[in-house]
Amino acid sequence: MIKKTFKVPDMTCTNCAMKLESLEDTLDGVKEINASYHKLLMVIEYDEAKLTEEQIIAAVKKKGYQAVSV
């Protein structure tokens, strides 16, 4: 398990954070996601054997946001 932080600059409300956190339920290999609208950050703890950074970025994009690895 590793923990990675992404900057998500186009969050516009707390609901955006909730939407990103919902990736917890759909992305295989994710243990926990904490997204903050205040900081425009998303911290994701995941199994790198099951999931790659690119897949995370793609999943975030599917939600309508751009994620940039910090």
Next chain:
Amino acid sequence: MSRNQKPPVDPVILVMIGIVFIAVAIGLAVVQSGPNSGTIANDSGTMSQLLVAFVTGLTTGGLSCLAVQGGLLASSLAHQIEQDYVQQAAHHQPRKKSNVQTPARSNSAFPIFLFLVAKVVAYTLLGGLLGWLGSYLTLSPMTRAFLMIAIGIFMVGNALRMFNVHPIFRYFSIEPPKFITRYIRRTAKGTDTFTPIFLGALTVFIPCGITQAMMATALGTGSVVMGAALMFAFTLGTSPVFFVVAYLTTELGSRLEKFFMRFVAVVVLILGLVTMNGGLNILGSPLSLQNLARSLFPSNSGPAPVAQANQPAPVEGEVVLYVQNEGYFPQTLSAPAGKDFMLNLITDKTYSCARDFVIPALDFYELLPDTGNVQVSIPAQEKGSKLFFTCSMGMYTGQIVFE
């Protein structure tokens, strides 16, 4: 954001649009045909409060609530939208640039309807609870003033956040605790009727600025029934706008959402400033809009009161103020400096909040009789000084100038 299919008109939508029009019509009709020729107050003042709550909800509350609670509603619909998307993806190749999920066909009207019904019920119960609490603690005008200023700052901060003025304003958006959002998300799994009902009820935990102001009013009623009725009227009023905007934004996509959010931001900004101004009036601050205007344009004493002609001439050492449904007349009174005097407050079928008379500097607060005469002893004041007075809502104001 291309759409392949045009959704057929859902019967639920037609019914809801009908409800919207009926609600607007009732709102307008009731306001216009209110008793006492033109004033929306009635004998007890109760209907007046309920109507104001309803119209506030109808005109502005819906937009403000949507800005804050839209997230919960979106959460309740997200799974359905996501399911639609997954179903589409399962049948078709993934399309490029499909960064915004707009379902080709989603039945969001019924969940929104359930969400709003649950919200109305939950807020009615909350209103009852607040009214019950209010029967134990009464908000003084000063407490209410600080509360209004705080709410005003919160609203202005939120508007500036929506305009993306500075990152600091993001902190005006209250992030619900993680365990709550996680619980809500885990609950929002199905498209059954329970989920939107449950999430609608949860909106009580994230009230918008205007709702919070209404909650403070419900608290101030000090009555379970009145508190519940007030919140019911307000939340019912918010529902049509909430429904239409929520439906359009979920159906028509993010471009329209951005437009509405800007509109909401403007409305919230104006309401925030008005709320803060009301708070400043109750504090007796010379910085409120009305008091500033009176300082800049001293001749502004307002129109002559209707009932003034029938009243006896004021006695020596007495200053008369007419308290009417439309406010205080004259708005600027002159009084001799360096002498105690009596301020004679005359009401005549006055049912508006002007009856809730406050002189902040003297810490004087009294609910005047709807018809009658109340005398207030004003201690000697320095020459050139001013004493501001207001109603307890900070809506109607005036001043006494000492010469």
